[in-house]
Amino acid sequence: MALFQIAEPGESAAPHEHKLAIGIDLGTTNSLVATVRSGLAVCLNDEQGRPLLPSVVRYHADASVEVGYAAQVNQAVDPRHTIVSVKRFMGRGLKDIAHVEAMPYDFVETPGMVKLRTHAGVKTPVEISAEILKSLKSRAEAALGGDLLGAVITIPAYFDDAQRQATKDAARLAGLNVLRLLNEPTAAAIAYGLDNAAEGVYAVYDLGGGTFDISILRLTKGVFEVMATGGDSALGGDDFDHRIYCWVLEQANLQPLAPEDARLLMMRCREAKEFLTLHPEAPITARLASGEMVDLKLDVATFAEITRTLVSKTMQPVKRALRDAALRPDDIKGVVMVGGATRMPQIQKAVGDFFRQEPLTNLDPDKVVALGAATQANLLAGNKTGKDDWLLLDVIPLSLGLETMGGLTEKVIARNSTIPTARAQEFTTFKDGQTAMSIHVVQGEREMVADCRSLARFELRGIPPMVAGAARIRVTFQVDADGLLSVAAREQTTGVESSVTVKPSYGLSDEEIAGMLQDSLAHARDDAMTRALREAQVEAERMIEATEAALAEDAGLLAAAEEEKIRAGIARLRAAAAGDNRRAINIAMDDLGFETQEFAHRRMDQSIKKVLAGRKVGEIGMGEEE
Amino acid sequence: MDPTADFFSLFELPRAFRLSVAELDSRFRDVQAQVHPDRFANAPESERRLSMQWATRANEAYQTLKKPLARGRYLLELNGHDVEAENNTAMPADFLLEQMEWREAVMEARAGGDHHELERLHNRLRGDIAGRYDELGYLLDEAADFPLAADRVRRLMFLEKLLSEIDDALASLE
Numbered sequence: 001m002a003l004f005q006i007a008e009p010g011e012s013a014a015p016h017e018h019k020l021a022i023g024i025d026l027g028t029t030n031s032l033v034a035t036v037r038s039g040l041a042v043c044l045n046d047e048q049g050r051p052l053l054p055s056v057v058r059y060h061a062d063a064s065v066e067v068g069y070a071a072q073v074n075q076a077v078d079p080r081h082t083i084v085s086v087k088r089f090m091g092r093g094l095k096d097i098a099h100v101e102a103m104p105y106d107f108v109e110t111p112g113m114v115k116l117r118t119h120a121g122v123k124t125p126v127e128i129s130a131e132i133l134k135s136l137k138s139r140a141e142a143a144l145g146g147d148l149l150g151a152v153i154t155i156p157a158y159f160d161d162a163q164r165q166a167t168k169d170a171a172r173l174a175g176l177n178v179l180r181l182l183n184e185p186t187a188a189a190i191a192y193g194l195d196n197a198a199e200g201v202y203a204v205y206d207l208g209g210g211t212f213d214i215s216i217l218r219l220t221k222g223v224f225e226v227m228a229t230g231g232d233s234a235l236g237g238d239d240f241d242h243r244i245y246c247w248v249l250e251q252a253n254l255q256p257l258a259p260e261d262a263r264l265l266m267m268r269c270r271e272a273k274e275f276l277t278l279h280p281e282a283p284i285t286a287r288l289a290s291g292e293m294v295d296l297k298l299d300v301a302t303f304a305e306i307t308r309t310l311v312s313k314t315m316q317p318v319k320r321a322l323r324d325a326a327l328r329p330d331d332i333k334g335v336v337m338v339g340g341a342t343r344m345p346q347i348q349k350a351v352g353d354f355f356r357q358e359p360l361t362n363l364d365p366d367k368v369v370a371l372g373a374a375t376q377a378n379l380l381a382g383n384k385t386g387k388d389d390w391l392l393l394d395v396i397p398l399s400l401g402l403e404t405m406g407g408l409t410e411k412v413i414a415r416n417s418t419i420p421t422a423r424a425q426e427f428t429t430f431k432d433g434q435t436a437m438s439i440h441v442v443q444g445e446r447e448m449v450a451d452c453r454s455l456a457r458f459e460l461r462g463i464p465p466m467v468a469g470a471a472r473i474r475v476t477f478q479v480d481a482d483g484l485l486s487v488a489a490r491e492q493t494t495g496v497e498s499s500v501t502v503k504p505s506y507g508l509s510d511e512e513i514a515g516m517l518q519d520s521l522a523h524a525r526d527d528a529m530t531r532a533l534r535e536a537q538v539e540a541e542r543m544i545e546a547t548e549a550a551l552a553e554d555a556g557l558l559a560a561a562e563e564e565k566i567r568a569g570i571a572r573l574r575a576a577a578a579g580d581n582r583r584a585i586n587i588a589m590d591d592l593g594f595e596t597q598e599f600a601h602r603r604m605d606q607s608i609k610k611v612l613a614g615r616k617v618g619e620i621g622m623g624e625e626e
Numbered sequence: 627m628d629p630t631a632d633f634f635s636l637f638e639l640p641r642a643f644r645l646s647v648a649e650l651d652s653r654f655r656d657v658q659a660q661v662h663p664d665r666f667a668n669a670p671e672s673e674r675r676l677s678m679q680w681a682t683r684a685n686e687a688y689q690t691l692k693k694p695l696a697r698g699r700y701l702l703e704l705n706g707h708d709v710e711a712e713n714n715t716a717m718p719a720d721f722l723l724e725q726m727e728w729r730e731a732v733m734e735a736r737a738g739g740d741h742h743e744l745e746r747l748h749n750r751l752r753g754d755i756a757g758r759y760d761e762l763g764y765l766l767d768e769a770a771d772f773p774l775a776a777d778r779v780r781r782l783m784f785l786e787k788l789l790s791e792i793d794d795a796l797a798s799l800e
Contacts, residue, residue: 019668149668150667150668179667179668180664180667220655221655223655223658223659319797323793323797376664379664380664380667380668381667381668382668391655391658391659391662391664392662392664393658393662417685417689418685418688418689419685420663420678420681420682420685421682421685421686422682422686478678478682480663480678481662481663481664481678481681542668542670543670546668546669546670546673547670589670592670593670593671593672594672596670596672596673597672597676600670600672600673600676601676604660604661604673604676604677604680607660607661608657608660608661608680611656611657611659611660612637612638612653612656612657
């Protein structure tokens with residue numbers, strides 16, 4: 001057993017310098033929040049001492065909202081307005097969602113992301129998720145006693161751009177500063193250990209409530225490098241419940257059920273699944289509203305049999321990820337199990353058989369992602385912890401491309417490219433005098449655009465009329481460290497430009513978010529203006545602090561006049577931040593940002609020079625082995 | 627340092643085909659440790675943007691230099707030989723004939739589900755490719771014969787593609 005839980009011996013930051021940062025595991029079934037305290041990652045419990053927050057949101061007729069256990073206990077009473085597993089709807093249209101027919105919700109069919117009609121009005125999955133995040137945020141604020149600098153929020157590695165963007169939007173709606181979106185398997189790997197003894201290649205098998213991820217990571221000298229990732233963002237523990245549910249319907253010969261009965265029976269099925277982890281047989285009993293009585297027994301062998309296809313469905317991405325990483329099962333030093341669904345014995349057996357080793361299960365599979373997220377949040381917040389410093393190099397899970405003639409996909413960025421990454425591709429017009437070009441951005445591995453996910457469409461207009469093939473349109477894809485894409489197009493000969501941060505198809509526009517923020521704040525005591533001002537002030541303080549720290553370190557890189565300009569900018573920003581004019585603060589921030597651009601550049605340059613300086617070029621030989 | 631500088635100087639490595647991958651790995655990590663967005667998560671917007679640009683550049687440089695084929699093409703490009711643009715798709719007949727024989731052998735083994743034969747083809751081709759990279763190293767680093775090197779790179783593009791097709795065939799049999 002080569003992995004250890006992180007224990008940081010040299011927590012050097014003085015308490016008053018310690019920035020409050022949290023990690024949030026926004027799960028399909030349950031969510032958690034964790035932080036690093038005295039050098040140790042811990043989950044923050046609710047008032048009753050429970051770490052989990054069921055990811056259940058109930059909307060009442062009086063528009064009040066209940067989140068967590070309180071909502072969960074009543075789910076069979078009010079299934080239509082009690083939303084479970086909302087994560088499955090993030091960044092998804094109705095046609096993308098499995099088992100819609102078995103769901104009690106009042107879906108609103110809209111282009112783009114699905115919406116749900118509730119007592120409190122029509123809600124998007126983003127708003128519903130924001131309720132869960134708000135609940136975790138206030139739990140953390142109460143426990144930590146202060147303003148949070150920010151949060152690392154975990155997402156399945158296999159989430160596409162629309163799902164990632166929806167998660168980030170939800171955080172924004174909940175008033176959280178997102179330090180990073182972090183892939184769940186990567187978070188688990190961080191929680192599992194940074195000890196040198198852990199060097200080698202590890203697989204993380206992460207089966208959550210609604211998503212499945214496999215990641216192959218290489219750990220070397222404090223670098224976590226994701227080599228490949230794969231999965232299925234619509235496969236999880238819920239599907240195992242659903243199999244049991246179907247089995248029950250069949251065995252008990254039941255007619256289609258009322259929503260209340262369906263929800264009740266689904267709960268019993270989940271309980272049976274959990275019971276089978278430690279017992280050979282589970283009872284399933286329920287009295288339905290119709291008066292019918294369900295009384296069945298499910299044994300482990302039958303359970304394994306009815307879920308066999310689900311288990312093998314997880315092994316396909318495992319094989320592909322290994323192939324992408326150019327590795328064989330024997331190359332894997334350890335297999336980390338994440339997610340409550342990995343407790344199922346048939347999963348443990350299938351994984352053990354494939355990798356020919358016992359999977360690692362010594363951290364609580366429910367908590368490990370949140371703990372890793374907290375650890376990463378602590379690092380990103382700048383709470384340096386002596387020798388425990390590491391670098392994370394993650395990848396994008398799905399290829400990104402453009403639609404070309406005939407509905408074909410032209411891949412621009414390949415899956416498993418290390419992020420951040422960018423690539424430009426040139427296209428041309430196909431008609432004489434063509435002045436506009438429509439650009440359709442898609443994500444996925446398939447050849448046909450129709451089989452990929454449509455992320456955005458936008459138009460580059462104002463191309464001067466030329467003969468077909470003469471225009472040179474350069475389309476640049478940039479994927480940031482959160483795995484989010486932005487696309488810019490530019491006609492090279494004239495410089496006509498157009499760009500989007502990819503959102504429209506499945507995401508929410510900035511206006512929609514602003515509108516939701518207004519709505520949500522209308523119910524709160526503080527109004528939107530006050531909050532926006534406060535946010536600008538906090539941002540200004542952060543900027544002043546960072547700039548002064550940079551000057552203290554590297555003023556030597558600046559001429560006296562340059563330093564003078566920056567200091568004047570700081571003074572102006574400080575004055576603006578003391579007032580209550582948000583616009584003035586933003587202008588002063590922009591100005592300071594402009595003044596410090598060159599300085600930032602020189603600092604970056606110096607740090608690279610420094611790290612490479614004094615290195616001798618080692619023995620130069622052919623080292624082609626990859 | 628100039629962000630438009632070539633990938634070799636980004637890592638302060640000599641501009642040569644023969645390089646130690648271990649050395650490249652470690653320099654890449656050192657540079658990323660300085661510029662990665664995770665180091666600037668809490669920094670002002672201008673620094674965050676700069677960090678993303680640098681980290682993107684470092685990733686691109688690393689990917690290009692790590693793989694011998696990409697590295698060879700890149701070196702040719704730096705020396706003014708664009709392998710694709712020169713469009714010498716007309717390969718010598720004997721090379722093309724050899725390619726066809728390879729392909730037939732792969733298709734046959736695949737159709738017959740002959741895992742063992744595919745493995746054998748894979749290993750033979752790998753050996754062949756390794757020898758060609760040795761030659762390419764000589765052509766680029768010592769002889770500086772870029773036109774011939776470009777020809778060798780074009781052949782290697784064929785062979786690498788064939789190798790990945792064998793890998794696909796192997797994967798499909800699993």
